[in-house]
Amino acid sequence: MSTQNDTAKAFKALHKPGNPLILSNIWDAITARTVAALPQTQALATASYAIAAAAGIQDEELTLETNLRAVSAIAKVANEFTLPLTVDFQDGFGDQLAEGVREVIRLGAVGINLEDLDRNTNALFSVEEAQTRIRRVMEVAKEEDVPDFVVNARTDALFTPASSSTSGGSLEEAIARGKAYLAAGASNIFIWGGPSRKGWGRDDVETATKALGGRLNVLLVMMQPGGLSVNDLSDIGVSRISIGPQLMFKVVSVLSDEAGAVLQR
Incomplete structure (x- = not known):
């Protein structure tokens, strides 16, 4: 009989540099079921931005409670289709980190995204504090018998400006943090390009991919022309590609068009 840790191992194994796991991020049971039914889907992943938008915030x-409510519905779909589920967990919801991770594991998740931007201060956690939080996640996962739990550690250092307490705003800092997070137990690193994607072109992606041994998640930009394609990112050697809330934006656009056509007199 397959265990939750078997699923976690299988999910971790899908992260292959040069043959990346592609995640079409979802936000509720309807979108989870739609994506899960596609034969190409290998895993389900939530997008916190979209979950928050669906909740009207x-x-x-986004609070831990609201996030867990959405995850609960999505997890049922993941279980039905026998697919791994990874949850966008933002910065860990402050001191609710351990409690929240325990809950998502008990709902069936085998991985999370964990950010290093403290939403209470809008500044990066120190490297040491971010590492401690990753280690705590892995401790909880072991306590819940999922030692192969997958932490996709996101760093916002590429675009976050330096402050009096922490550096930031450079690729070098993002890579250094990524290496530190891998050392702390993360399986993969997500370097976010920031709201304007400044400074995150092909050369930078290649540099980060090489420095991190391919253990890199890159956001595929669907809504703007000229971005790196799935094939581009595969050739570069990343191990994971996600799209965040971009599917939600497309769904909203289609909904507006279709509703407008129905309502037109």
Whole structure:
């Protein structure tokens, strides 16, 4: 009989540099079921921005309770289709980190995204504090018999400006943090390009991919022309590609068009 840790191992194994795991991020049971039914789907992944939007709030207003409510519905779909589920867990919801991770594991998740931007201060955690939080996640996962739990550690250092307490705003800092997070137990690193994607072109992606041994998650930009394609990112050697809330934006656009056509007199 397959265990949750078997699923975690299988999910971890899908992260292959040069043959990346592609995640079409979802936000509720309907979108989870739609994506899960596609034969190409290998795993389900949530997008916190979209979950927050579906709840009528901003991403920064998302609470652990609201996130878990959405995850509970999505996890049932993941279980039905026998697919691994990874959860966008933002910065870990402050001191609710351990409690929250335990809950998502008990709902069936085998991985999370964990950010190093403290939403209470809007500044990066120190490297040491971010590492401690990753280690705590892995401790909880072991306690829940899922030692192969997958932490996709996101760093916002590429675009976050330096402050009096921490550096930031450079690729070098993002890579250094990524290496530190891998050392702390993360399986993969997500370097976010920031709201304007400044400074995150092909050369930078290649540099980060090489420095991190391919253990890199890159956001595929669907809504803007000229971005790196799935094939581009595969050739570079990344191990994971995600799209965040971009499917939600497309769904909203289609909904608006279709509703407008129905309502037109």
